[in-house]
Amino acid sequence: MKRLLQETRSFQRLRCGLMSVLTGLGISASAGPLAAEEAAIPAPISANGRVVVLTPRNTQELSGKRRLARIAFPNAPVSVLGAHLKDPAHQFLRRLVVSGQAAGNVGDLYENRDRNHSRLSPKAFPQLTHVTYGEVFQKQGLDYGLGQTMFFDAPLIGNSSTAVKGNPLWRSLPRLALTTGGGAERLFQNYVTGQIHVYPENADHDPESGDLLPANTPYMLISQGSSGSDRPHLEALAMILAAFRPDTKAFLRENGLVASTVQMVYRRARVGVRTRAAYLSGAAHPTVFRDRDIALARMVGLANAIQPGEVPPMVRLKVLEESRATEGIDYFGKGLGERLFDTPSAIARVWRSREGRRSMVVTAADTKDPNGRDLSFEWVVLRGDHDRIQITPLSEDGRYAQIDMDWQAPQPAPGSPDIMSSRIDIGVFANNGIHDSAPAFISVLLPQHETRDYAFDADGPPKVKRIDRQAQKGVYVDPRVFPDTRWKDVYHYDDEGLISGWTRYRRGDEGEYNSEGRRSLQDGSGGLGAVSYLLERGEKGRFVVKEQPFGAGE
Numbered sequence: 001m002k003r004l005l006q007e008t009r010s011f012q013r014l015r016c017g018l019m020s021v022l023t024g025l026g027i028s029a030s031a032g033p034l035a036a037e038e039a040a041i042p043a044p045i046s047a048n049g050r051v052v053v054l055t056p057r058n059t060q061e062l063s064g065k066r067r068l069a070r071i072a073f074p075n076a077p078v079s080v081l082g083a084h085l086k087d088p089a090h091q092f093l094r095r096l097v098v099s100g101q102a103a104g105n106v107g108d109l110y111e112n113r114d115r116n117h118s119r120l121s122p123k124a125f126p127q128l129t130h131v132t133y134g135e136v137f138q139k140q141g142l143d144y145g146l147g148q149t150m151f152f153d154a155p156l157i158g159n160s161s162t163a164v165k166g167n168p169l170w171r172s173l174p175r176l177a178l179t180t181g182g183g184a185e186r187l188f189q190n191y192v193t194g195q196i197h198v199y200p201e202n203a204d205h206d207p208e209s210g211d212l213l214p215a216n217t218p219y220m221l222i223s224q225g226s227s228g229s230d231r232p233h234l235e236a237l238a239m240i241l242a243a244f245r246p247d248t249k250a251f252l253r254e255n256g257l258v259a260s261t262v263q264m265v266y267r268r269a270r271v272g273v274r275t276r277a278a279y280l281s282g283a284a285h286p287t288v289f290r291d292r293d294i295a296l297a298r299m300v301g302l303a304n305a306i307q308p309g310e311v312p313p314m315v316r317l318k319v320l321e322e323s324r325a326t327e328g329i330d331y332f333g334k335g336l337g338e339r340l341f342d343t344p345s346a347i348a349r350v351w352r353s354r355e356g357r358r359s360m361v362v363t364a365a366d367t368k369d370p371n372g373r374d375l376s377f378e379w380v381v382l383r384g385d386h387d388r389i390q391i392t393p394l395s396e397d398g399r400y401a402q403i404d405m406d407w408q409a410p411q412p413a414p415g416s417p418d419i420m421s422s423r424i425d426i427g428v429f430a431n432n433g434i435h436d437s438a439p440a441f442i443s444v445l446l447p448q449h450e451t452r453d454y455a456f457d458a459d460g461p462p463k464v465k466r467i468d469r470q471a472q473k474g475v476y477v478d479p480r481v482f483p484d485t486r487w488k489d490v491y492h493y494d495d496e497g498l499i500s501g502w503t504r505y506r507r508g509d510e511g512e513y514n515s516e517g518r519r520s521l522q523d524g525s526g527g528l529g530a531v532s533y534l535l536e537r538g539e540k541g542r543f544v545v546k547e548q549p550f551g552a553g554e
Helices: 002-024 088-098 135-139 173-179 183-192 231-243 246-254 258-268 296-305
Strands: 051-054 060-062 066-069 109-112 129-133 150-152 156-159 195-200 221-223 318-322 339-343 346-350 357-363 376-383 389-393 400-406 411-413 416-421 423-431 440-445 451-455 463-468 488-493 499-506 509-514 533-537 543-547
Touching: 088 231, 088 296, 156 231, 173 183, 173 195, 173 339, 183 195, 183 258, 183 339, 183 346, 195 231, 195 258, 221 231, 231 258, 231 296, 246 258, 258 296, 357 440, 376 389, 376 400, 389 423
Parallel strands: 051 129, 066 150, 109 129, 109 156, 156 195, 195 221, 346 440
Antiparallel strands: 060 066, 318 357, 339 346, 357 400, 376 423, 389 400, 411 416, 423 440, 451 463, 463 488, 488 499, 499 509, 533 543
16 A cells, blocks of 8 residues: 555656646647546556557647647566567666666557557567557557657657658658758657657768758657668667666656656767767767667666766757848848747757858756756867857856857768768757766758858958859759759959949849849849849749849838
């Protein structure tokens, strides 16, 4: 009876912790047609046979088109690993669980989101509870592709070896999430509620096209390869979850730190990441992970060594100031902007502006240590030309920093010299005196398809000379990020070194523009006309930037 009471109190604490996290995300019970019926909150779904079936009746509708599933886990006397797993790392984990030093996977969930195309075998991890979807949810497609609909009151790992294929918008699931409105926000919601999904890069990170991912985040794992490449990483995640001490795991759940701590362990214990310096480098935090770098024994050991009072925080960032660009002057296309997304642990920008230098002031002041420890912060260039990126701390503890970036050519991706990347990644790490946290990222995507010439001056920012915005032959352009812009601009400067205007060249047309983006009239009057730039659907569904006649849009 005493044990039952303790377990009930523990469940209540964990449930309150989840609801507090959801409230912090601005997510609440829905006011939709089922709200009155669901106000009572469905009872937890019993994980009998270590399988749960989700339906509209046993899950709760929440705001933001998301739902909540609560799971009750019967105490099932079953081994943490299948008998066929006999590597030293497996034996290590078994000993820890049998001795009570590790929590095991009872209370952890797994969902396959490709309809068993690349499924984690139930025989490998018998304690995991498998999430399945009932007929209604299957018809709605909630069981397939990106996992961005369901919240759970338990840690979850999942995968989907699928991708968008056969049309001009082809892309991997990670690129789909990062280039779709609200996708990054939903990834963060999963992160803070303890979900980690693994998705293959599926032609988005290969020598042929380079690294096509527009940003780096700690919200998911991306595996190098296609179907089936996700499973080794799933197995590593399952073992990390199982290796946490029981008290540490409960602490992680109560404080919304399951996914961030798993990410730290996975990255810190990989092959080649033996030192703190190695962890604070680009090699430890690539966009895409290879299975050959998984070190299971080290991951199990590090996860089990973390005490509740040593858990590192989740880094939370906020942009305070940044360079501003004007549409119609610095870049072209109404409705476009340079902000891809802002989420607490990942910020992403697209460098559309003609300017050769951009600056940001970013703070990590919202980062709180769960045990009240003093924190210090490291801001590290993980990707890009280090000579053209400068990070200046603005406070002694590193909570504030200014980042200055100059235009730069693509660089080999860290750890993948045969894959070129046109993205800058800054990693931000919090240290509580014992452990470094998982990284938060600031990413800036440069248009690799454009040809730009800058004059680099040691005494000032690079000055733009020429931009050919037409795609170079053989260079892939993501139509969700960069519309087709079919011209070249050559810039002119006055005696004070300021841009006085530019000459635009395109097929069958040449025009002069002043510094405010107004075009010289061709009637010999010497007058200027306003110009607007609309996005229109071109061939194969791509957006094309169209320059409108003088006066349009005024």
